[in-house]
Amino acid sequence: MTVNWAGTAFSLILVAVAAGLSLWWGLGLERSIVWAAVRAGVQLLLVGGILVLLLRPQTSLWWSWLWVAAMLGYAAWTAKQRAPGVPRIVPLALTAFVVATALSLAVLFGLGVFPLGARTLVPLAGLIIGNAMTATVLAGRRMVEEFTDKRDEIEARLALGQPARDAARPYVRGVLRSALSPQIETTKATGLVFLPGAMTGLILGGADPVSAVLVQIVVMFLVLAAASTTTTVMALGLSRRLFTPDHRLVRLARAAS
Structure with a gap:
């Protein structure tokens, strides 16, 4: 079709x-x-x-890798536009996207889930980076909001002698739960509540429904792993930047909505 x-x-x-x-x-x-x-x-x-x-047969695969690199850079720049209140978000977001993309593609291509080629590399990388960007921006915003709202509590923990990492841990957990909950709920509802885009597109394109389902399962697991990886990298990296070397909480402006 x-x-x-x-x-x-x-x-x-x-x-x-x-x-x-x-x-x-x-x-x-x-x-x-x-x-x-x-x-x-x-x-x-x-x-x-x-x-x-x-996708032309004579086109080198290196051009596809270059396109993936461009997507990574653009996603990091977009994260800065969407979360301007997050300090030095570009290098941190870029690191998170690279880690998630490398891990996901290593599993998919290294274990032979998909054959490596331009037809698979570019769309899969786009799925990873696009979904990871949404979760990463949400995690960054929530970190700034949480550490701003709970500043007194965090400073009380620091005053009691807790190191910055321990003082921040409960709030980092809350941020990760908030950032990952939408993707978890989407994963749970897939199939019964709605038919996702990849599966719908394949079926409309004439693919066998079972094959479409299998591809969609892989895609959903891929997106879930990418969101988990990037939010973890963002939360851990940002939690370190929100404290000085002598374990004092820096003062932050609330991230813009």
Whole structure:
């Protein structure tokens, strides 16, 4: 099954429905909805054009790896835009994304879950980085908010002689729970409550349903591992930056929403 340009144009009716409901309720989100749809369409068409070049048999796989590197850099920059209140988030987010991507791809390609090629490398890396970015930004924001709100409690622990790592541990746990809970709930609801995108796309494309299910299972586990890895790296790295070498809590401005 394929979708032609006319079908894609007709799907804009759905965007109009969303904008119309925003207008009806007076939400003031009409421009944001239209802009988001236009931007997504342009970006996806651009990526589609690049993938056409990358998937050519004569194209070296190194170009795909270069594209993955570009995605990592762009994701780290985007994390800074979404969480400007998190100190020095770019190198920390980049480290988290690289660790999650390297670990996930090593399992998938090293154990032969998927064959290594441009057709698998770029989409899988995009899934890892995209989902990890959302969890990482959430973890960074929550860390700043938690350490700002609970500053008195943390300083009381420090005053009692606890080292910074021990004083921060209960709050880091809370941040990790908050950051991972959405992905855990999504994983639990997959299949019964909703059919995820990868599985739906494969079925619409004519793939065998069982094969589509198996691919989706791998993707869900992949996303869960990526979110867990990146939030852990972000929380541990940021918790160290929120304390001075002599175990004092630095003063922070609350991260912007």
